[in-house]
Amino acid sequence: MAETLMIYDGTTSETAAGPRTGGVPLVPVGFTWPECGTCEGAMQFLAHLPRDHGVVSVFKCANDPGQCEEWEAFDGGNRAYLFPHDGLVPATVPTEGETRLGAVSAIRTETVDEAAGYDSARQTYATRCGRGRAVLGSLGGEPSWYYEEQRPNCQGCGQAMEFVAHLEEGNDSATAANLGGGLGYVLTCTPCAEAVFLIQS
Numbered sequence: 573m574a575e576t577l578m579i580y581d582g583t584t585s586e587t588a589a590g591p592r593t594g595g596v597p598l599v600p601v602g603f604t605w606p607e608c609g610t611c612e613g614a615m616q617f618l619a620h621l622p623r624d625h626g627v628v629s630v631f632k633c634a635n636d637p638g639q640c641e642e643w644e645a646f647d648g649g650n651r652a653y654l655f656p657h658d659g660l661v662p663a664t665v666p667t668e669g670e671t672r673l674g675a676v677s678a679i680r681t682e683t684v685d686e687a688a689g690y691d692s693a694r695q696t697y698a699t700r701c702g703r704g705r706a707v708l709g710s711l712g713g714e715p716s717w718y719y720e721e722q723r724p725n726c727q728g729c730g731q732a733m734e735f736v737a738h739l740e741e742g743n744d745s746a747t748a749a750n751l752g753g754g755l756g757y758v759l760t761c762t763p764c765a766e767a768v769f770l771i772q773s
């Protein structure tokens with residue numbers, strides 16, 4: 573089965589419409605920037621991922637790394653959204669808190685034929701290209717769970733959620749997200765227009 577890897581493609585503008593990590597999120601008018609359930613600070617924007625069923629926008633708390641339940645899907649330390657494609661505008665970024673990554677990274681996709689799943693596909697790419705950190709994650713396909721039992725169900729309808737993306741920390745350690753060395757998982761429920769983010773390591 574083929575894995576669609578997300579590959580670092582240089583820097584881009586902070587409000588670019590294409591897939592990227594960092595920059596300014598594109599949001600519906602009237603959007604309220606998410607706050608952490610633990611420290612109540614403004615969250616950090618991680619990724620803008622346009623998909624067929626909407627635009628997925630991913631945030632986590634970076635104000636107090638490791639202390640704010642940012643690993644869990646529903647404990648208030650992170651937030652993801654599934655927005656409709658139309659009518660999105662750049663968000664107003666809060667002036668306080670760790671709200672932005674240190675770089676805006678464009679994402680291109682590369683398909684790797686790899687029967688053994690994401691981790692293996694990532695290693696195949698790294699071996700071939702010599703740049704393991706250039707892999708920013710993957711889109712679609714099957715999630716590579718460390719703990720499958722933590723796969724979340726939608727809190728709206730109780731159904732299994734659709735896997736959207738793996739997210740790695742980033743291309744450059746100086747500007748990457750802090751996922752504690754773990755791997756991020758983005759899932760959505762299209763009927764409920766919901767999205768979640770969690771981290772496993």
Ligand SMILES: [Zn+2]
Pocket residue numbers: 608609610611612613633634635636639640649
């Ligand atoms: Zn926090």
Ligand SMILES: [Zn+2]
Pocket residue numbers: 726727728729730731761762763764766
């Ligand atoms: Zn649902």
